[in-house]
Amino acid sequence: MVGPALATARLDAAGRYIHWGVIQISLTNLLVIIAMIVLFGAAVVLRMPHSDSRPVESERSDDPR
């Protein structure tokens, strides 16, 4: 009966909170926000893979212009 015991322990546990002056936020929410910011930054900075393997628009010969 390890499963139910663990579940009960988790439900009974108080959440961890970060206190910084008037700011109070749960550790979980803070980690989610940080992950979102990291993801956003990575999306802006990182290039898509194989982005140099295709010809640029102006070099294509089958342009239906």
Add this chain to the structure above:
Amino acid sequence: MTRAEGTDRSWTVRLRRRISRTVPEGQWLPDRQPAYVRSWIYVFGVATLAAFLVVLASGVLLAIEGEAWWHVSSLGHFVNSMHLWSVELFMAFMVIHLWGKFFMAAWRGRRALTWITGAVAFLGSIGTAFTGYLSQSNFDSQWISTQAKDGLNAVGIGAFFNVLDPAQMLLWHIVLLPLLVGFLVVAHIILVRRHGVVPPFDAVPPAAQELEPRTAQVTSRTAHKNPPVGSPSVEAPDQEATR
């Protein structure tokens, strides 16, 4: 009245023409995109949409099977968790999508309504998530509802939007707000297809004056660094390079 005139008056013909005018054929599911779309920041819109579909599918299952199912059975637990985590991803992707579009000033180029429908869908999603927390039928939902009632009473809507009424909250969560958010999402996608995705600030139209307005395409200065997915873009009629 000729037969052709009669056909022209048909609501189906008028609707078909209206749809064709709004988003011409070939722009619904395009096989070409502008070069600048080959960037991770453009992924989060469709990631939000994918998460939204999982939210809807898991939510329909939960609504059909009922609370005893999601509280007790293993499969119910799984679907309940899937609903929660797809919502987490939905909200996270949507906020990152919002950040990207905000810093890109995505309302440029007659895209104000696209921006507005997205923003209102975001607000509607917050309301849907809130009523979802109230519909869990556990101590968590009781706690949240009793905490929220004072705030809602303070702004004078507690009599109409009663968070202590689980049936009313369930109605908002699984019918009214999903209809609103679903309608806004569809409108948002139609507008994106109609006007095209917003170009980056440094996008340069390749001699846009020489091209037909309806087929004017936009490439970016980064096009030579980030080649396009396919051949040149065929963007929506209203898409123009705006700076």
